[in-house]
Amino acid sequence: MIEVSKKDRRKYEAILKEELLTALGCTEPIAIAYAAAKAKETLGTIPDSIIVECSGNLIKNARAVVVPMTEDLRGIEAAAVLGAVGGNPAKELEVLTDVTGEDLTLTKQLLAQEICEVKLLDTPAKLNIRVRCKKGADSSLVEILHEHNHIVHIERNGEVLYDIPHSLEDVSESGTDRSCLSLEKIVSYGATADLSGLYEVLDKQIAYNSAIAQEGLSRPWGESVGRTLLEVYGNSVNVRARAAAAAGSDARMNGCEMPVVINSGSGNQGITVSVPVIEYARSLQSTHEQLCRALVVSNLVAIMQKYKVGRLSAFCGVVSAGAAAACGIAFLQGADADVLGMIITNTQGNVGGIVCDGAKSSCAAKISSSIEAGLMGYEMAKRGCVFRPGEGLVKEQYEKTIDSFCRMAKDGMETTDRKILEIMIEGC
Known part of the structure; x- marks a missing residue:
């Protein structure tokens, strides 16, 4: 396991505190x-x-x-x-x-x-x-x-x-530099981090995001994506992970007056990176510490992907969050950085084309699809299956694959972003 310097440990804790806001x-x-x-x-x-x-x-x-x-x-x-x-x-x-x-x-x-x-x-x-x-x-x-x-x-x-000094072009003006994030370091940090300074924010993420997920499952918010999943597909942990996260978005997108802990500026991403991990931790009877360490990993993996794209784009952020949730679930079960890289590759190679056409009820369905893709990507990885370099945007190294999809999302989808807004402004 790679060694994480004291300097990077301080940065990782600072990044989590900066990103996991209520x-x-x-x-x-x-x-x-x-x-x-x-x-x-x-x-x-x-x-x-x-x-x-x-x-x-x-x-x-x-x-x-x-x-x-x-x-x-x-x-x-x-x-x-x-x-x-x-x-x-x-x-x-x-x-x-x-x-x-x-x-x-x-x-x-x-x-x-x-x-x-x-x-x-x-x-x-x-x-x-x-x-x-x-x-x-x-x-x-x-x-x-x-x-x-x-x-x-x-x-x-x-x-x-x-x-304060600011540039319309430069999106990295405030906060801790995110370029220190890497899969190997995130896995090592998740396994060995001193959690004493992080329990407050992680416990809030567990409590708040679980509560809004339960609210979404308890009552018919929006189009009830989460409730529909449970009614149609049963009560396995795989379905519960998707349904609970989707239900949190069902409630949140339709006016629920309950707070969430966000990730990368997004409540839907905050729900996506946390609720599936919480569901799996309950199923596996994991300890509180094990759950918190898995949440450290899932949150940081999402941030590592998303900071390269930017807060807002035409690329649906819950795709990265769904991959990150599967990484947290895999870490909970002992997976290493290589497996996490395979998960991200398999997830992005599957649903990396989902566009963001605004915040609304259908975000819940996109959350379910992204988590499902992440979990399937994990099952593939456990069997040694990963999409190959040269196929689409997949590169030889996992970090380069992540960069490929981030470049596509940030630079390649500029025209898509403008066209989506143009069509939306046209009205119904």
Whole structure:
């Protein structure tokens, strides 16, 4: 087993703490609500005019999903107005936690008055939000860039109150450098890490993501993908892993007011990397420590793949997360880095073409498909079967295969991304 330096160990723990954040609701509309709440706080009063400018990927992911604490309101306008009316910016991605019935009533009134205007922001950044609030002669501006809770600029009445150096092109400005991640090091770190500094965030991931999965299985949220899987395919651990994760997304995409612990900026990815591992750990009667070590592996494998693509793209992030979940399950059963590389290769070679056409109910089905592909990839790997170098995007080394799919997702799907947004804006 490869040795992981003390420096890299510190980095791995820092990366997990930076990525495994708590969020209430889909992170794109929540980021908009956060920006609006901060803009309203800066303005000092509820605005009578809001302009929300978003990059295309934000519009794609925020336009169809239910905003939590609203019962059934969807879209960018609802997120922005509710954030400005009742959001608490101190809570960042849990900004809507304290929303009251009175806040919701006022939000609906302001939406009826059409005080919010949404514009497509001309920016090379995939994740970019600018919210402008006005009240009489007073105005405020808040900008978020590259990460859902990363405010880079604040103005009031044209005066700059806060600004940090930032580039629309550079997505690696904040946080710990992710380039230190490798499969061999992740497996070694997962097996030997001092978990004392990680138990808090991992226990929260177990508790929160299990709870929303159970909620999705208990009641008919959205199109009930998770419940359907259990009803049709039985109660094996394989089916439960897929069904529970899908059910968490069923609930989350359709307005469930329960928080999740995210991964790579996404609640659906956070659910996907954790819930299947939790289900298998229960079936295997694993100890709490064994489960936490497996979650360290699954989370880091997902981050290793996703940071090269970026927070948002035309590539569905739960594909990488499904592969990562299967890696966590394999690690739980003693697999080494070579097996994990085979799992990722087999998963990406199977479902690596799934596109992201926004956050919505069908995300639950994509989660199920990706986890199923990951588990099949693991079964293939156990039998020594892996897609061969030269077949499609598969390369001789696993790390190079991961790079191939990441390059395809980030660079190759630029046109796809624009076309998806164009078609979505056309409407039904």
